Amino acid sequence: MARSTLPLTATQIKTTKAKEKDYKLFDGGGLFLLVAKTGGKRWRFKYRFNNKEKIIALGTYPSLSLKDARAKREEYKSLIANDIDPNEQKKQKKEEVLKVEKKKENTFYKVSQEWHENYQTEVSENYHIKLGRALENYVYKYMKDKPIEDVTRLDLIEILKILKERNLQDTASRVLMIINKIYKYAVTLEYVPHNIVADIEQKNILGKREKKHYPTFAKDKDIKGLLLAIDEYSGDYTTKMALKMLPYVFVRSYNIRYCEWSEIDLVNKVWIIPASKMKTKIEFILPLPNQVIEILEEVKQFTGNGTYVFPSFRAKDKPMSDNTLIGALRRMGYTKEEFVPHSFRAMFSTIAYENMEEHGFSGEVIEALLSHKESNKVKEAYNRASYKKSMKGLINWYSNYLDKIKTTK
Structure with a gap:
């Protein structure tokens, strides 16, 4: 005859004392209280599943009362009757909790x-900084602390609509491009199962995008006026000298502002811009015309x-700030609709292409001087090696062209 177990009482559990070794007090049905030699009291449930004896921890006394421990025992018995292992279920729940917590972190x-x-x-470096600014200015205010898995297409569409209402369609397009790159990264590292940007039809939200070109000057009288205005600029000396050099080298604003003396070779007349400062991430060697060498030799005495x-x-x-050159052009009387620092590049491109018969250099040489990246990798490597002489010839022609315009009555 099987020995029966007398159920425990609340008083018995409360008054029981620790001994030299751990011991157990049984309540029946697999439920027991483990009394540790340290004085702690822990509820345990012993059961059989698939012919294997197992034990699962229920909680500690008095946080878990006798009544609640018995309720858990009955709950687990019901699971076992339905062929569910309480330990496995507990493990799965723990994993789900960890998954939710991880989701909140991401x-x-x-x-x-x-x-x-x-x-x-x-x-x-400059473009990398701009990407960070775009996220801060246009994205984080709407979903900075939201788990990336919980971000929806409607969240992204709302950002696009807000920018569209502010007449910033180009900005909205760039923001969506950035978010798309983020989601591709997130999918790769399994932060999210799917790139939700791929399901957004941009033109349906923003409308047809019209490509905007930088304002620039192509007429001789406008170019002459600009060059003379720079010569007469009465502001900061280094700002004026940067403006004097920019028409002849037509690099991006960032490159002129962050130009270091270590990059300039006055003897060989070249400016070696490191890859880290180039949008193409390729080192750029720009030949310098005599007009620029004269400017640099003068500036070198001061900086x-x-x-x-x-x-x-x-x-x-x-380095010179981003607004310095823009501010100087504004003080000279040019609005943003008329001319910006980037307009020097557009001015060179326009003049160079319109006068190809005169200077005799190809479009590839023009693009090489603008440091535009060639999509064909083999051709790109060849061009960089073969266009050095042509690039020097074209930039000298253009510099003389500017001087001729400025001095012609």
Whole structure:
């Protein structure tokens, strides 16, 4: 005859004391209280599943009362009757909790910052900074702390609509491009199962996108007026000299502002811009015409002991700010609809293409001077090696062309 177990009482459990060794008090039906030698009391449930004896922890006394421990025992018995192992179910629930917690940790901000950091090696420093600013200005305010798995297409569409209402369709398009890159990264690392950007038809939200070109000057009288206005600029000296050099080299604003003396070779008349500063992530060797060499030799007397060729007028150990050149053009009377620092590139491109018969250089040479990336990798490597002489010839022609315009009555 099987020995029966007397059920435990609340008083018995409360008054029981620790001994030299751990011991058990049985309540029946597999439920027992483990009294540890340290004084702790822990509920346990012993059961058989698939002919194997198992034990599962229920909780500690008095946090878990006798009544509640018995309720758990009955709950687990019901699971076993339905061929469910309580231990496995407990393990699955724990994994689900951890998954939810992990999901909360993987916010859009966290994942996008990971992408942004990893993407740094793919783009120029200036472009990398712009990407960060775009996220801060247009995205994070709407879903910074939201788990990336919980972000919906409607969340992204709402951002696009807000930017469209502000007449910032181009910005909206760029923002969606950035978010698309973030989601590709997130899918790759299994932060999300699917790239939701792929399901958004951009033109249905923003409408047909009209390509906007930078304003520029193509007429001789306008170019002459600009060059003379720069010569007469009465503001900061280094700002004026940067503006004097920019028409002849037509690099991106970032490159002229961050130009370092270590990049300039006055003897060989070249400016070697490192890959980290280039949008193409390829080192760029720009031949310098005599007009630029004269400007640099003059500037070297004033800033040659520092890092930057055109340092900030506020701090000589820092580069010129993004707004300095823009502000100078505004003080000279040019609006953003008329001319911006990037317009020097468009001006060169327009003049160079319109006068190909005169200077005799191909479109590939023009694009090479603009440091535009060639899509064909083999051709790109060949062009970089073969166009050096042609690039020098074209930039000298263009520099003389500008001087001729400025001095012609």
